[in-house]
Amino acid sequence: MTATGITATDKAPFTLGRATGTLAEGAAKLAGEIGATAVEAVLARGNRAAVRKGAPGFIGTMTPKPVDWYAFDPKDEDTPDWYPQGLTGSDDSGSVGVPCFAVTWYYKPPVTVGERGVRVTFLNPRTLRYQHCLLVEALPDGSYGPIDIHAGGCGWVGDLLYVADTTRGLRVFDLNNLLDLRTAQNDLGDAARVGRHLGRFHAFGYRYVIPQTDSWKLVTKRAAVFSFVGVDRGNGTLASGEYKEGETTGRVARWQLAPSGQLASGxxxxxxxxxxEMVQGAVSHNDTWYLSQAMRHQKNGRLVVGKAGSPSKARPWVIGPEDLTVQDGRLWSVTEFRNRRAIFGVSL
Structure with missing residues (x-):
């Protein structure tokens, strides 16, 4: 389907209400028992290595090729269990001392087993080191478990990480609560377990857990879909919107951000x-929208670029494109298919 242009529509269906509930209390309980660390420290201890300009299969027929890209290590490239979806970075955050990207992955094993939820990967493009961390939901009694969502997009604002929750809205994680299990015990517990068992902490073998601290939920249930997230540092907004297949009616909305990093209003x-159709990521930058469009049958997608009220134009794009972010003056995305997974950048 051709691009018909980005046009204003009713914003009311995207109205959100803050729904903190016991999330902050549960996160505080967990943080009182497991010591916190910083993103910079996690990156310094990164236990995996990205490959610069590795796994080029994601490029397909795209010409010109991306300016730069970072593939994951062979095990993460090939796993059938985890799929990259959301992408954000240190430029979005504005509060990290080293350059980095953050990628959300959702768990979708070929054989049905227990849910493992969502993980976020912090990757330093200078050192190529990266580390996975498990996102969890904690309760005031000190228990915690995985979060079963698609995590199609993420946006990093200050210390807050926003993650798309498809039918509900946005989940929020305070990275001041990036918790290191090794501060509480000498090992990482049982790799087959998550949560607290017999006085010990477990996180499916992950060293780091990040408990959810807040939530913004749709006021009218299922009035909109949250498939991706984008941050526009220029105007201080956060965007999210809808993936729709076979329809060109997918919408995107923007919320003003407060200095705290929270939404100023729902x-x-x-x-x-x-x-x-099939928009997997959207971000605004200098009054221009960039839309990451996928195609069926693992064919090359399109990067759709345009201003509201004017015709959009399409640029060559990769296979399996997902969420979008702007970093170092470039537009970046991440790809999801096995052995074609990479964080890649192109000129704006």
Whole structure:
């Protein structure tokens, strides 16, 4: 389907209400028992190595090729259990002392087993070191468990990581609560377990857990879909919107951010119909929208670029494109298919 342009639409369906509930209390309980660390420290101890300009199969027929890219290590490239979805970075955050990207992955094993939820990967493009951390939901009684969502997009604002929850809204994780199990015990517990068991902590073998601290939920249930997240540092907004297959009516909305990093209001600033199907990521930058469009049958997608109210144009794009972020003056995305997984950048 051709791009028909980005047009203003009703923003009301995207209205959110803050729903903290016991999330902050549960996270505080867990943080009182497991010591916190910083993203910079996690990156310094990264236990995996990315490969610069590795696994080029994701490029397909795209010409010109991406300016730069970082593939994951062979095990993460090939795993059938975890799929990269969301992408954000240190430029979005503005509060990290080293350059890095953050990628959300959702768990989808070929054989049905217990849920392992969502993990976030912090990757330093200078050192190529990276580390996975497990996102969890904690309760005031000190228990915690995995979060079963698709995590199709993420946005990092200050110390807060926003993660898309498809039918509900946005989940929020305070990275001041990036917890290191080794501060509480000498090992990482049972790799087949998660949560607290017999006085010990477990996280499926992951060293780091990040408990959810807040939530923004749709005021009208299922009035909109949250498939991706984008941060526009220029105007201080956060965007999210809808993946739709076979329809060009998918919408994207933006919310104003407060200095704290929280949404200033659950009522969006604006909303638009994107005019193309299968949008996996969207971000605004300098009054221009960039839409990451996938294609069926693992064919090359399109990067759709345009301003609201004007016709959009399509650029060559990769196979399996997902969420979008702007970093170091470039547009970055991440790809999801096995052995074609990479964080890649192109000129804006």
């Amino acid at each position: 009522v969006p600033l604006d909303a638009y119909t994107m005019g193309v």
